[in-house]
Amino acid sequence: MTPIIEVQQVNKAFGGLRVINDCSIQVAKGSITGMIGPNGAGKSTLFNLIAGALMPDSGRVLLEGEDITALSPDARFHKGLLRTFQIAHEFSHMSALENLMMVPPDQPGETLFTTWFKPGRVRAHDAEVRRRALEVIDFIGLYHVRNELAGNLSGGQKKLLELGRTMMTDAKVVLLDEIAAGVNRTLLGDLIGNIKRLNQEMGYTFLVIEHDMDMIAQLCDPVIVLAQGSVMMEGHIDDVQNNPEVIEAYFGGSAA
Numbered sequence: 001m002t003p004i005i006e007v008q009q010v011n012k013a014f015g016g017l018r019v020i021n022d023c024s025i026q027v028a029k030g031s032i033t034g035m036i037g038p039n040g041a042g043k044s045t046l047f048n049l050i051a052g053a054l055m056p057d058s059g060r061v062l063l064e065g066e067d068i069t070a071l072s073p074d075a076r077f078h079k080g081l082l083r084t085f086q087i088a089h090e091f092s093h094m095s096a097l098e099n100l101m102m103v104p105p106d107q108p109g110e111t112l113f114t115t116w117f118k119p120g121r122v123r124a125h126d127a128e129v130r131r132r133a134l135e136v137i138d139f140i141g142l143y144h145v146r147n148e149l150a151g152n153l154s155g156g157q158k159k160l161l162e163l164g165r166t167m168m169t170d171a172k173v174v175l176l177d178e179i180a181a182g183v184n185r186t187l188l189g190d191l192i193g194n195i196k197r198l199n200q201e202m203g204y205t206f207l208v209i210e211h212d213m214d215m216i217a218q219l220c221d222p223v224i225v226l227a228q229g230s231v232m233m234e235g236h237i238d239d240v241q242n243n244p245e246v247i248e249a250y251f252g253g254s255a256a
């Protein structure tokens with residue numbers, strides 16, 4: 001396999017609490033890799049380390065073989081590594097289509113952060129951006145609500161819109177953090193279908209943190225199990241779910 005993301009012997013502590021413990025993972029290019037683990041296992045922390053929101057105390061993060069450990073989240077975003085964001089409060093009063101148009105594909109000097117908070121800087125009426133946004137909104141099945149305010153969309157529709165925002169960029173790897181939470185079953189089916197299409201038709205690699213085992217089973221292979229900040233096992237979901245150590249980590253002791 002060709003890794004697109006490599007986490008090499010990463011450690012991270014908050015105060016005295018060691019949350020990521022000599023952790024190494026590889027995400028294969030073209031895969032939809034799942035990450036599961038009991039509450040507090042360090043999944044979100046690891047995501048933040050990969051996305052650049054946190055710096056490791058030691059160890060390295062590589063994207064396509066390049067050491068990106070010292071890069072900011074913006075720099076990683078421009079290299080095609082991104083995570084979905086909840087629709088920010090400020091943008092809930094804009095239409096679904098406009099929300100997509102706020103994400104410029106590749107404008108030097110513009111970042112997700114600056115476009116999010118300085119909408120005036122974005123050429124929102126650019127015909128090319130609009131054309132792309134219309135394509136994307138059609139792809140994610142929200143064409144019929146394109147002019148609805150984002151704030152009025154259902155929880156599931158918002159998740160689809162978040163996924164659509166990644167399509168306004170030249171994403172290579174998308175980190176999805178609990179995207180199924182609060183989404184009804186019908187829209188969850190749409191979400192899973194879209195993630196698969198983005199993977200198969202557009203070559204996106206996904207790393208997915210999810211508590212919803214159904215979604216993991218339908219979507220992810222392989223699945224990485226994180227426990228106490230390091231990898232407990234990695235494999236097909238069937239093997240993971242039948243592994244006694246994993247069952248113990250989830251259901252034994254005080255773990256949720």
Ligand SMILES: Nc1ncnc2c1ncn2[C@@H]1O[C@H](COP(=O)(O)OP(=O)(O)OP(=O)(O)O)[C@@H](O)[C@H]1O
Nearest residue numbers: 014015017019037038039040041042043044045046
């Ligand atoms: N900024 C922080 N400062 C201090 N402790 C933190 C910080 N972020 C996370 N932690 C602690 O690190 C541990 C791992 O948290 P993390 O959110 O990464 O786990 P998780 O596997 O994503 O859990 P969950 O499934 O509940 O979301 C927890 O004990 C948490 O309290």
